[in-house]
Amino acid sequence: MSRFEGKTAVVTGGTHGMGLAIVKRLVNEGAKVVFTGRNEKKIEEARTEVTSDRAHVVRSDAASMADIRALADFTQEKLGRVDHLFVNHGFAEVQLLEEVTEEAWDRAFAINTKGAFFTVQSLSPLLNDGGAIVFTTVANDLVFPGLSAYAGSKDAVRAFAHVLAAEFLPRRIRVNAVAPGYIRTPTMGVPSMTAEERAGFEKQGAQTTPLKRMGTVEEVAAAALFLAADATFTTNVEFPVDGGFAQGLSGAEH
Secondary structure, eight states: OOTTTTOEEEEETOSSHHHHHHHHHHHHTTOEEEEEESOHHHHHHHHHHOOOTTEEEEEOOTTOHHHHHHHHHHHHHHTSSEEEEEEOOOOOOOOOGGGOOHHHHHHHHIIIIIHHHHHHHHHGGGEEEEEEEEEEOOOTTOOOTTOHHHHHHHHHHHHHHHHHHHHTGGGTOEEEEEEEOSBOOSSTTOTTOOHHHHHHHHHHHHHHSTTSSOBOHHHHHHHHHIIIIIOTTOOSOEEEESTTGGGTOOOOOO
């Protein structure tokens, strides 16, 4: 019997990249899944890739409190109770210090931080005791010029994930995070990047990662599912999936 057979899960930001890889693994292992996206085109593409009647996709904007509340209602209708919650959604723009506007700053924190926090708050009444929450943060010390607002918003998620791990102890709900490094996705996590910027990002990733390659979305999904189902005596941990980037390895040839 699969570890997710008969289990239920919610994945935010599940229509592309790492989130879609998580959804596919969950469905393939027998789970019933509700997953979200914001872009209608990506939602339709995800529907063609995940055709199981155990998968339910819904449009939801993590920056909208109304959408977050509607997600809880939709989840209760489709799943009832939830065993695993993957708070995976994220938004990034490449803007140097002098280019960041108040609007851009607020957008990053509304989606990445406020959206993550209130998603957990809204769905927590549906979580089964003994369940698991997995946040997607970002590898420590992952530095690329122009991502200051994004990095700050994700560090905030890291901080309150630690506190929530303590708050959920009475219900035996484990709270952990997966922290990707340089991961190859269609947009590299920044849809507004130009082709030249994306090429530079990939080059930097391959050069600075000790394992000398980009990670894959499947590798992130494997780590996230491990934290959700296998790491049953683990909570308040941030699990790097970064090829040794944040662990101080030099990457030197031996």
